[in-house]
Amino acid sequence: MEFDFTPVIDYFPTLLKGVGVTLLIGLAVALLSILGGQLVAVISLYTRKAVNWPLRFFIWLFMTTPLLLQLYFLYFGLGELILIPAIVVGILGLGFHYMAYNADIFMATIRSVSHGQYEASRSLGFGHLRTLRYVILPQAFYRALPQLSNNMIIMVKDISVLSAIGIGELVYVSQYAISITFRPFEFYITIAVIYYLINLMMEAGQSWIERRAAYRR
Template structure:
């Protein structure tokens, strides 16, 4: 096997920019997935039946179709209807909403697992229903759900490569452009795999640190 990694350094800048875009996409989509996931979880528990029924339709679509197809439908489908959204916005929101559905299931189970005594303690202290959820129930539910949500963020990092299909210059697409000039795919794909591995290690370290700090605050 004739490998020549000397072709990689001239494109190190492009790969670094692609890696930064990948990290940014993961961070923004992860934040959306957590915020929307909390909202969906609360709606599935406390919202009126008709709202839960309305939410069941997009949830069913997201769970029943591939993520790549969802990105295509939003990006190309809406443009045919006259609504042109930036590719970056579409990719981040598409990834975020996709994982929000999965996070919602995790958070819903975590919220329901909080003991009834926590609700009663909040009311005994004069907190209303919303304040009890915010100050007593949600912090404990987030703590219990954190490991599974962290796993979803790690999977989201890997799925971020799919946004290259709608033209976002993340890490894999940056490598593909370099390959088109050098015709050395193996060297660049190995390099990209190593970069992803390093990003994954850094993300695992950050999640573990957050978990430890959360445990210390309990």
């Protein structure tokens, strides 16, 4: 078999659009899952059981069911009740999925902060919320950075699952190009290289963020 990358060159602008969609979705999901995970962790740890048990069930549900099933449920299940654009479903589905994992990480790192720091902050006149905001959560966030970064690298690769509901990310536009050119290996090799380069950039960003976090501590 001879490889011919001419069709890949012809469709490269289309692939770049898919990369752009992938990165934009990744950014939205990262913000939703990290901020939401932090909020879910705080509510789960510092509220009554009537409130935190439903959130713990949410964490358990999204961590124990397949991502594709969650996307189908949101897209086809809720789609019967509410008209939701596919890209919104994709961001919410991935966001909730990784929010559950990030919440679990934040719960562990919040617990790892010495309770003496909480008591010292309260003795200095800080209220409960200000203590969480200025003392507990910053330390918990820095401790969670390595695991959060790893989750985000995995999440970017999981964006390819969104092609199942018709979102024009990298894999979806590649499949479209393959259906026209009938050159699957060339396109699959190309998108594998693209994902590898994205991973390299994210790993470099992770190292930079962790160095900055270590310096600030």
